[in-house]
Amino acid sequence: MTIDLEKQLRDALRPAAPPEGFAERIAARIEAVRLRRRRLSPPFVWVPAALAASLVLGFVALHQWELRREQQQGLQARRELIEALRVTGEKLDLAYRGVSDASRPANPDDAGT
Amino acid sequence: MTDGAACAVTDLLSEARSGDRAAFAGLVRRHQRAVYSLALRMLWDQHKAEDLAQDVFMQLYRKLAHMQSDAHVASWLRKVTTHLAIDRLRQEPRYELVPLEADPGVPAEPAGGDPLLQRRLRALLAQLPPPARAVLLLRYQEDLDPVEIASTLDMPVNTVKSHLKRSLSSLREQLGEGFESAAAPEGGPIT
DSSP: OOOEEHHHHHHSSSSOOOOOOOOHHHHHHHHHHHHHHHHHHHTTTHHHHHHHHHHOOOOOOOOHHHHHHHHHHHHHHHHHHHHHHHHHHHHHHHHHHHHHHHHHHOOOOGGGO | HHHHHHHHHHHHHHOOOOOOHHHHHHHHHHHHHHHHHHHHHHHHHHOOOOOOOHHHHHHHHHHHGGOSSSSHHHHHHHHHHHHHHHHHHHHSSSSSSOOOOOOOOOOOOOOOOOOOHHHHHHHHHHTOHHHHHHHHHHHTSSSHHHHHHHHHTOOHHHHHHHEEEEHHHHHHHOOOOOOOOOOOOTOOOOO
């Protein structure tokens, strides 16, 4: 007697029923996922993004402020240098005049005697 | 399937897509036997099979928007179930012999034929390498032809045919004399 293996396989492999409550357990998992998503949804989902954006803006503003401060310090130093040069120039001028006056004879008539 | 039934299934899918949880539960109930049976006979463990089947339906829930028809859902479920099962078997290889008494893959309703022989067949199937096991399950449990099996498992049709041929002759060898295949006689082509 021959046995049809393929028919036996089909009989042996008819679908098995999942354990009781299988679909309900999937529904519960889906519900848990939805609740977790809802808990993370607005406004909380935007909190990390807002924090990151604030940090970036803060860094950019700080950098700009630093640049402007350095620029103002440079301008101030330039003004002070010009002032110092001006004062030095005046002092040199005064000294030159003093030296010139001292080397000139007191009475022009005494020059020939 | 009648036109009315096909229409109801399509409605179920479109309602599930629009967020109706009861409709999605209906889709789960419609496909749970096929998915669970594939998982069970691939993994040979009821708890692991239920975990895997639940993961598959959770993936389906996330991918609902991409599903076009009930046939698409069915083929997608078969594909994801077999691929996930093969992946899990690769992560935890099971090379031990499967005892006949520990048969978790008992069908829902008893069929005609020899229950002891069917039990032995399921046990022998569980000892095949995972890809060959998946091929036999898709052929004899899901009734797919080799082209559909090839597309489900992403393997060439000739590989599917050679898996079928080798697995059937291995089963025949282990079962002893008296086993013949009506559809695929020894050495004949498997279509």
